[in-house]
Amino acid sequence: MRAVVRDEYGPVDVLRVATVEPPDPGPGEVVVRVRAASLNMADLDHLLGRPRAARVATGLFRPTNRGVGVDVAGTVEVLGPDVTAFRPGDRVWADLFDSGHGSLADRVLVPASALSPLPGDLPFDVAAAVPHSGSLALQSLRAVGPVRPGERVLVNGAGGCVGPFAVQMAKARGAVVTAVDHGDKLDFLREVGADEVVDYTREDVMRGGRRFDVVLDIADTRSVLALRRCLAPGGRCVLVARRISSYAEKALLGPVVGRMTGTRMGTFMWRPNQRADLDELAGLLASGAVRPRIDRRYDLDDAVEAFRRLESGAARGKLLIIP
Ligand SMILES: NC(=O)c1ccc[n+]([C@@H]2O[C@H](COP(=O)([O-])OP(=O)(O)OC[C@H]3O[C@@H](n4cnc5c(N)ncnc54)[C@H](OP(=O)(O)O)[C@@H]3O)[C@@H](O)[C@H]2O)c1
Structure with a gap:
């Protein structure tokens, strides 16, 4: 499968789109087929390893995790041995900020506990712009x-x-x-x-x-x-x-x-990826009170270009990556 990866901290130049082994879910894990992902300033911070104090968690000298991307909307594809909360084909969304990153890929390995059900009336490309x-x-x-x-x-x-x-x-x-x-x-x-x-x-x-x-x-x-x-x-x-x-x-x-x-x-003490928040956001999207603005859409192979646009500050709204 294809994935955006990096092997060191640094600017957007450290990113590349590579062919990697598809993930194999262990207990409590799920493979999600990514239908849409989006970029956030947090992805740029993650790339650069800033603030430096965050490297205690992400790897002192090199990132321990090669994957990039937190926002994801997609479908459950493979379940780990003991996962009962989801079934293959279920629509899900998440912010993977504290769950391993890696949404800029065809598939991403996620703890089942990080996923929330995505209501059927929310398109993947709208949902992915939000979490x-x-x-x-x-x-x-x-x-x-x-x-x-x-x-x-x-x-x-x-x-x-x-x-x-x-x-x-x-x-x-x-x-x-x-x-x-x-x-x-x-x-x-x-x-x-x-x-x-x-x-x-x-x-x-x-x-x-x-x-x-x-x-x-x-x-x-x-x-x-x-x-x-x-x-x-x-x-x-x-x-x-x-x-x-x-x-x-x-x-x-x-x-x-x-x-x-x-x-x-x-x-305030930010708490990423709360299911109650995603439910509330789903309600705001469904009612039309909130409509994410999309600046541009990119294929996965053009994700590095999308990062350059994020870095430039030129985007007017979210940058979507559609594998
Ligand atoms: N607990 C927490 O509080 C918490 C948790 C997670 C993340 N965060 C942080 O929250 C931030 C999220 O913001 P974001 O993603 O919306 O950032 P962003 O995309 O960088 O937006 C910031 C905006 O502020 C503008 N700006 C720059 N200087 C300004 C000034 N002097 N006065 C008014 N506006 C100015 C920027 O415009 P220009 O293009 O002109 O620079 C940009 O449009 C991230 O930096 C993330 O690290 C906080």
């Missing part, structure tokens, strides 16, 4: 408490993988959404549903006295004090951290500053 980034958006919004109709929500760094999901989820709850990103992405963000868009290269939305009830910081470029400046009284702010130092700052300082200023500030 990782959709869950991050869902959990970060959950961390600020329920968004209420009419609340002013700021999504900082809205034009990447997670932001478009967050914008749509906040809109579905009746919020008035301001989306901040590079000027090139503003038309895309309007199309996704943002009420107002701001180009971070031209305007600092956190200065000038603007106030928001909820701030979701995905770009992770601002300090607790800067974020505090644009929170309304009683406002809530959560960071979707990309840097360990920033996570520590928001986790330690955020609650202190929040308490002193009558707001709630902090970050």
